[in-house]
Amino acid sequence: MLEPLTTSLEKVFGFNTFRSGQAAALTALEAGQDTLAVLPTGAGKTLIYQLYGYRHPGCVLIISPLLSLMNDQVNRMHMAGFRRAAAINSLTSYSERQEILRHLGDYQFLFMSPEMLAQPQMLAQIKQLQLGLLVIDEAHCIVQWGPDFRPEYLLLGAIRSQLQQPLTLMLTATAGQTTRQEIAKQLRSQPQIVAESVDRPNIFLDVEHVENEPEKQERLTQLVGQMQGPGVVYFSSKQQATDTALSLQQQTGARVAAYHAGLSSEDRFKIQQQFMADQLDVICATSAFGMGIDKNDVRYVIHYHLPADFESYAQEIGRAGRDGQQSIAILLYASGDEQLPLMLGQANRPEAETIHRYYARPQAFSEEDAAIALLAFYRRHGISEAAVIQLFSRRERERNRALAQMLAYVREPHCLRHNWLQAFDEQSPEHQADCCAPAGMSPDLAQLGLLAKAKTAPVDSVDDWRARLHRLF
Amino acid sequence: MEAADLLALLDQQQFRRLRVIENLLRERKTVSTLYWGQRYHLLYLVGLAKKLPRGALDAPARELQQRGFITVGETPDQIRLSPAGQAAQAQTRYYQPQTQATWSQLDLMAARQRILLAVQVVSQYAHSTKRYYPLTTDLETRQAVRRWFYQVKSARLSEQTFVSLQKSLEQLPEATASVVTALFTGYQQPGLTAEQLAREQQRTPWEITLMQLDGVMQIAGDAQAEDQPLTRLLRSVWRSPVTRSAQQTLAAMGQGRSLEQIAAARRIKPSTAREHLLEAAILLPRDQFPYDWILTPTMRQEFANVLTGPIDDWQYTAMPQALQDRYAFFYFRLYAIWCDKRGVEDA
Numbered sequence: 153m154l155e156p157l158t159t160s161l162e163k164v165f166g167f168n169t170f171r172s173g174q175a176a177a178l179t180a181l182e183a184g185q186d187t188l189a190v191l192p193t194g195a196g197k198t199l200i201y202q203l204y205g206y207r208h209p210g211c212v213l214i215i216s217p218l219l220s221l222m223n224d225q226v227n228r229m230h231m232a233g234f235r236r237a238a239a240i241n242s243l244t245s246y247s248e249r250q251e252i253l254r255h256l257g258d259y260q261f262l263f264m265s266p267e268m269l270a271q272p273q274m275l276a277q278i279k280q281l282q283l284g285l286l287v288i289d290e291a292h293c294i295v296q297w298g299p300d301f302r303p304e305y306l307l308l309g310a311i312r313s314q315l316q317q318p319l320t321l322m323l324t325a326t327a328g329q330t331t332r333q334e335i336a337k338q339l340r341s342q343p344q345i346v347a348e349s350v351d352r353p354n355i356f357l358d359v360e361h362v363e364n365e366p367e368k369q370e371r372l373t374q375l376v377g378q379m380q381g382p383g384v385v386y387f388s389s390k391q392q393a394t395d396t397a398l399s400l401q402q403q404t405g406a407r408v409a410a411y412h413a414g415l416s417s418e419d420r421f422k423i424q425q426q427f428m429a430d431q432l433d434v435i436c437a438t439s440a441f442g443m444g445i446d447k448n449d450v451r452y453v454i455h456y457h458l459p460a461d462f463e464s465y466a467q468e469i470g471r472a473g474r475d476g477q478q479s480i481a482i483l484l485y486a487s488g489d490e491q492l493p494l495m496l497g498q499a500n501r502p503e504a505e506t507i508h509r510y511y512a513r514p515q516a517f518s519e520e521d522a523a524i525a526l527l528a529f530y531r532r533h534g535i536s537e538a539a540v541i542q543l544f545s546r547r548e549r550e551r552n553r554a555l556a557q558m559l560a561y562v563r564e565p566h567c568l569r570h571n572w573l574q575a576f577d578e579q580s581p582e583h584q585a586d587c588c589a590p591a592g593m594s595p596d597l598a599q600l601g602l603l604a605k606a607k608t609a610p611v612d613s614v615d616d617w618r619a620r621l622h623r624l625f
Numbered sequence: 626m627e628a629a630d631l632l633a634l635l636d637q638q639q640f641r642r643l644r645v646i647e648n649l650l651r652e653r654k655t656v657s658t659l660y661w662g663q664r665y666h667l668l669y670l671v672g673l674a675k676k677l678p679r680g681a682l683d684a685p686a687r688e689l690q691q692r693g694f695i696t697v698g699e700t701p702d703q704i705r706l707s708p709a710g711q712a713a714q715a716q717t718r719y720y721q722p723q724t725q726a727t728w729s730q731l732d733l734m735a736a737r738q739r740i741l742l743a744v745q746v747v748s749q750y751a752h753s754t755k756r757y758y759p760l761t762t763d764l765e766t767r768q769a770v771r772r773w774f775y776q777v778k779s780a781r782l783s784e785q786t787f788v789s790l791q792k793s794l795e796q797l798p799e800a801t802a803s804v805v806t807a808l809f810t811g812y813q814q815p816g817l818t819a820e821q822l823a824r825e826q827q828r829t830p831w832e833i834t835l836m837q838l839d840g841v842m843q844i845a846g847d848a849q850a851e852d853q854p855l856t857r858l859l860r861s862v863w864r865s866p867v868t869r870s871a872q873q874t875l876a877a878m879g880q881g882r883s884l885e886q887i888a889a890a891r892r893i894k895p896s897t898a899r900e901h902l903l904e905a906a907i908l909l910p911r912d913q914f915p916y917d918w919i920l921t922p923t924m925r926q927e928f929a930n931v932l933t934g935p936i937d938d939w940q941y942t943a944m945p946q947a948l949q950d951r952y953a954f955f956y957f958r959l960y961a962i963w964c965d966k967r968g969v970e971d972a
């Protein structure tokens with residue numbers, strides 16, 4: 153007989169009570185039910201599979217799409233006291249991979265990228281394991297269509313069948329009804345759904361229209377100069393994140409750093425830790441930033457570029473105000489901004505004509521082209537030409553719908569929260585002054601208590617090295 | 626690497642090939658790359674940027690050319706400083722590594738990783754922190770540091786580590802000691818990134834890396850010279866600059882056999898054996914290579930008669946045909962290496 157869930161919670165984490173959604177998800181899993189948990193960022197989704205792994209024999213296999221952050225996840229497991237955790241993905245060196253494979257049966261938690269799991273040899277090894285739980289992290293990636301789109305996610309349903317339909321936990325921060333249905337369909341599962349509202353009443357929503365790029369820069373500088381940090385500014389490009397970090401630091405005197413997947417793991421580590429230790433006021437980030445950041449007091453999230461869909465937008469603004477204090481999410485928009493996500497989406501989308509020609513003579517094409525590589529991937533997995541054409545046109549429709557939804561938000565004249573929650577099939581509370589400021593209205597930052605209180609200390613500087621060394625030890 | 630970093634690697638007399646510099650950094654150790662690396666006095670760059678993409682120096686070179694700092698030689702790949710470039714180089718106080726003469730004896734990158742993680746582990750241990758995010762490193766480093774930590778763990782570990790690190794850093798310029806310390810991660814000190822330090826010190830990130838490597842070399846050298854906590858951790862990252870197979874060929878040479886005999890015994894092609902020997906000759910000090918067995922006095926005299934002027938201008942195909950027939954390119958190249966190592970002035 154298993155001990156009560158709360159007893160395990162107390163033993164492993166030292167908490168008395170679950171956060172909402174955690175207990176429901178665990179109860180469903182322990183009843184043998186596949187579960188789709190739609191819980192906001194910061195709700196403690198990781199704890200669900202950690203505790204499940206603690207209470208049940210077998211390996212917990214976590215499929216995660218974010219390569220560069222998988223090691224962070226393993227570190228977090230170690231931090232939480234789960235030592236038998238490892239990650240395998242394309243960034244894992246050959247010798248390290250061999251080492252992990254030799255001891256595969258010893259791990260309690262294995263993190264793996266979908267493309268790694270899709271490899272037949274790897275799948276054969278995994279079939280040998282006693283799988284306690286399969287976790288699909290960031291499950292909304294199955295339906296998302298953007299530059300980060302991972303075709304391997306589409307194979308997860310078939311892989312799951314090959315693994316004899318293990319008990320499965322699907323995790324995502326945001327998913328409306330359509331997305332939920334699509335996830336269940338792709339994974340060939342009828343999960344029990346555990347969902348919490350995506351609404352974050354303490355995040356004030358703001359959309360601001362600007363004329364053009366220079367004006368946007370200027371407005372950003374002004375906001376960063378005025379507002380109380382810490383804050384995060386999201387960009388769609390690494391280069392722009394890097395350049396803007398530098399100019400913001402020079403113009404506002406705030407302590408700013410860029411964070412993106414192009415940095416070395418050492419630099420990513422240092423910048424994350426500096427931000428956590430309040431040695432940075434602002435992070436200029438790409439979507440690579442977020443996971444692994446347990447910072448509760450982020451006061452603002454600004455989007456410099458239009459996100460491709462509401463799911464990513466909700467995830468990213470969800471990093472503000474986890475402490476429940478007043479925070480703000482600002483979206484800066486200049487007309488034509490929708491071109492960027494459109495372009496990024498189209499970058500690796502082949503035309504129907506190309507698909508036809510490729511299927512007729514695949515050997516005539518070079519897989520160095522991203523779009524061809526995608527086609528080759530489908531073809532190798534036995535997906536027919538007709539099915540691929542249909543897949544792409546459906547994706548395109550979905551993508552356009554998602555972008556149209558973002559644009560409707562940007563142009564919403566009355567209540568942004570209403571617009572936003574509607575996208576997730578949720579009811580919204582009555583609009584009030586502290587709810588939102590659609591385009592054309594300005595937020596009263598002073599009233600919201602979001603203006604900077606005091607000038608921050610200068611960047612951690614290289615003082616006397618002997619003293620610094622002494623502090624370390 | 627930026628234009629300023631490339632500028633520091635160029636000379637006003639000698640044309641230097643961009644591809645050689647790139648291949649040194651990327652650790653593409655062909656005999657030709659090593660030979661020219663030696664001629665440029667840039668062998669310390671070997672393997673310092675293994676992930677540098679091919680052609681990564683082209684953009685910095687273009688920038689230097691646009692600013693009129695370089696002139697191009699017979700092929701566009703060969704460049705040297707223009708008078709303006711020379712003035713610019715003299716004006717900048719570009720960082721000169723202090724310990725680079727011994728860099729080839731250490732796997733610097735592995736030593737760097739080990740030291741960084743060890744400092745973090747000891748620092749957190751000193752403050753009794755049980756749970757923290759460790760630096761992300763490769764498995765080998767993690768295992769080495771973990772094994773080491775359990776061996777040396779003691780009440781005095783942090784004090785001893787502090788004392789020996791301070792002693793090592795004091796051997797270096799103050800600015801270098803500051804940079805090395807600021808890059809460390811530990812208890813309540815995330816550490817600065819090279820980028821952040823570069824901005825603060827008004828240097829390039831590459832210079833910051835060179836400063837850090839100076840620190841790594843100093844720390845490793847001191848740990849080798851006398852017993853201290855880091856000694857055990859760093860023992861296995863020392864190495865010969867010469868590859869294992871070249872070492873074996875050289876050892877076989879020591880048993881007094883001819884090149885052909887060695888090649889047959891080692892089941893390698895004679896050309897491979899010659900490459901091994903040239904590699905060893907370039908990378909080892911002069912007294913560790915048996916020049917006398919290979920370059921006979923007659924041979925040296927015959928070469929000396931025709932090879933005059935700057936070594937870089939010597940050309941095998943420009944020698945009299947009779948001499949070319951008698952001596953293969955191997956002997957010509959080895960003679961040049963021997964002259965270079967003797968410090969024969971490029972007249």
Ligand SMILES: [Zn+2]
Nearest residue numbers: 567583587588
């Ligand atoms: Zn509202």
